[in-house]
Amino acid sequence: MTDTNLSKKYQDFLSTEQFADTEAKHFILDVQEVYLSDNRPWVIGYSGGKDSTAVLILIYLALLDLPKAKRHKQVFVVASDTLVETPVVVDHITKSLDAIQLGAIRDELPITTHKVIPDTKQTFWVNLLGKGYPAPTRQFRWCTERLKIDPVSDFIKDKVSKYDEVIVILGSRSQESQSRAQVIARHKITGTRLARHTTLTNAFIYTPIDTWSVEDVWKIIKDLDEYDAPWGASNYGLWLLYLGSSQGECPMVIDESTPSCGNSRFGCWTCTVVTKDRAMESLIESGDDWMEPLLKFRNMLAETGVVENKNTFRNHKRRTGRVSYKWATKGQDITDERGHIPGPYWLSYRKKWLKELLEIEKTLNEKGHSIELITKPELHAIRKEWLTDPNEPDWEDSLPQLYRSVYNADLDWVYDDNVNFDKHDAEILKELGEEHGVDAEMIMKLIEVENSMAGLSQRRGIFNKLESVLKQDWGSYEEILDKHSKYQSKKDFDIHADRIKKLDDAVSQLEKLDREFN
Template sequence: MSTLQMAHDLGDYEDFINLEQFAGHPLAHYVAEVQRIYCADKRPWVIGYSGGKDSSAVITLVYLALLGLTPKLRSKPIFVVSSDTLVETPVVVDLIIRTMKQIERGAQRDKLPITVHPVVPKTSETFWVNLLGKGYPAPTRNFRWCTERMKINPVSDFIKDKVSQFEEVIVVLGSRSSESASRAQVIAKHKIDGTRLARHTTLANAFIYTPIDTWDVEDVWKLLRGAFRYAEEDEIEEWENPWGGNNRPLWTLYMDSSGQGECPLVIDDSTPSCGNSRFGCWTCTVVTKDRAMESLIQNGEDWMLPLLQFRDQLARTTDPEQKDIYRNYKRRTGKVSYQYAKDGEDIAAERKHVPGPYWLKYRQLWLQELLQLEKNLNAQGHTITLITEPELHAIRQHWLKDPNEPDWNDSLPRLYREVYGRDLAWVVDDQSRFDASDAELLDQLAQHHDVEPEMVKKLIELEISLEGLSKRQGVFDKIGSILKQDWGSLEAIQLKQSALQKRNERDMHEEAIDKIEAQIRDVQTLLAHADQISGLLSEVTTDDH
């Protein structure tokens, strides 16, 4: 090492570091660069770890660099952050948890300033709360609502917290130019002249460092394979990493999945998201087929087959021909919505109905199937959580207050009890609330008086929500917003809208006629005035003669 003297801790790895070539340079070149940038200032590092090969290589490189520093130079903290969407592929989750624990133990043993920090999305932003609770349709390429909520926001919040604590941070990523050209272009665009750092695309006072951006995939596996065959001690084997773990399970995972790479730690909109059969969420419906998961199942992880089948069931609901079956004809605003053709598009597609959230009955069915699936997998010996207790509580509240289909039956506790035979500590609403028998009675009364029962239910819900308040500010606006929603069947709403449109067109036509007639009268008046003036002029001329 030329820049900084190698410490005794790296004695076992010196030959490998000095002799093995990576992208035309010995590994010592990259270790020295990491050491130089680490020691250059007091800005802490945040390393993004996704559980895949590239982020594993970055952590290995940084760990080796720290081992090569004297304890006095290991002066600033390094935070290893891993984002768990709560719907990650189970075998990847197990690998990440195991590796994070090994890194933490290794850092404590070697007295390195490395700590691990798993982050998860807020309960209100998880996959199941949005899909089962709010009824969001399964993500597609055109409506990928999951990435920002589940991946970007948790990591961004962690980085912002460190920025507020330390003023500036450096985010270390495993991005490589050969794997993600678009990401390479973004980093190059934000590169700071004269340094190896780039500005974060969205977060102020955060900077990006990509130490292996020139490596190819063979270089990555060379480091992870750990060709420590140069070491004389037999204790150091291939695939061993410096913190005491073993990378062979990671290699096996890639081989079994036939994947083309890892899901990167997504830190902003420019980071390529998953969606090409890479390791990621087992619920991902952005891809037509989850080939990585299919390959894992074919290569021994057949216990995950029910997960794949559940995922495929959700994917089928995104089929344009299936949307009207699974989704409400109204949006969450309570209005029927249409998409209009843009310039140059087929006139036949001028007005296309846009369905809203999933019907409550399907959300109830899928939740019950998900709970049963979770119970079965755990009964088979797998320690797995498919949906968390906080998510169940949040989903229940969304169902109770659904803008289109309020769950007056409060069905979620019953569904949970039917699967698990026990109750959770459900929140008891001490406010007066209508139940299933009340809903049935309202249906009968509404039909008798020719009004929509759903509208009456929403009005009663509003009354209940304002119960006990001394000031009911804006109550009439709230009542008005309910009355203005589209009520009734889709056919009845469309007939009403068609009649309203025809009436508006007739009114506009009559208004246009009235305007034209008024203009004609104005012209006639002007002509009459002109005739009068002409007559007067003629009289004056005659008198003059």
């Protein structure tokens, strides 16, 4: 740091301060050594929280201190937006990324900022409101991989395909997460500061502040330049987000060893992994009371996960069309009564909740809060999921009307001329089903299979598809239980076996006749 490009203020700070009982300038030199050791680009995981901000400040200073000729490789700062982030945090991250990019351009640093989002088919609302997935719990935390791990992993894979190898920089600290520290330690490469990525080939991990304490983190954020970051933005707002709260942050999630973001100010406002969202409550108590409708909506979702409420909100069938039971425990007789596993949320509740969500969004915007709680692509994807729902197809195609009832406007909806049924058709089939003692939904599904194969020169597999529909459980939960009770084995039960055998015999006879005449 003899011929430094750093301002005197930064030089004085790095010369006098210590982190983890080590001179601050040691960490600058460490970052520079790793940066200059090869040509592999860096991907910095940025969550907007204190740890990722601290590591970014450190790296920014280290690059700023290097001669321009030595700033030879690209540094990608990537933030993951789950599309259900706490609103105040979304605003903070967006402004921070913009400021970092402007600062890097001004200082001629090879830094670019990027925000990644989940694939539309994998977002929180498409899964919960579209497919009916239950609100996440500690036992069924389906959200983390879809919303956080996959988008970041895809970004890293893209860079690996372009550069062969990349180094991922994380703000992980041993004090913050012992489990995460142990995972990284197990994958350490002897003689280097790097560790192998636990799941991604040709990606490596570098944790520059792994020995720092939380006091060290706040020291570089607050004391470097009176809250001002080297890229030109103030970190005072970040300090206020944490002020008066014991909650942590949601780290950049790159694999399943990363701890849950529950109770974090840098997590999702919809998070139901924790019993109470104390972070959101604290924000509201601190003056952001406009977010109270979001907290109420989140609490409502959490209530659906209470054991005694599950059968109220959720279908008795899984998305496979079958009623499922818990596995028999060791030593339990297979014929013993076993717990029922409820399926997705009933479509009626999903419709109700979507309307409430849109109403909250509309009201907040009318009050001056520019916010998008659910995106237009998500609405299109949810509509598609409803139309093709395996248990309750939305033959009314109700989402366009639902949206219109809230916003008095239409989106650019795509209407399929090949949709099998409308509300009138469904009512007729239900009347006929009651008259003949047949489940109307089953008949609709059978007709859907036939229509999907219509016009094809090769109709192979149609009977397998028809068989699959016939094997599903039809009727009310009580009716299905009654049918199941007549069979010793719940899993091998097939009420339509005789009917399927007759169909198979008929097909075989037709095929035989076809061969004889052709």
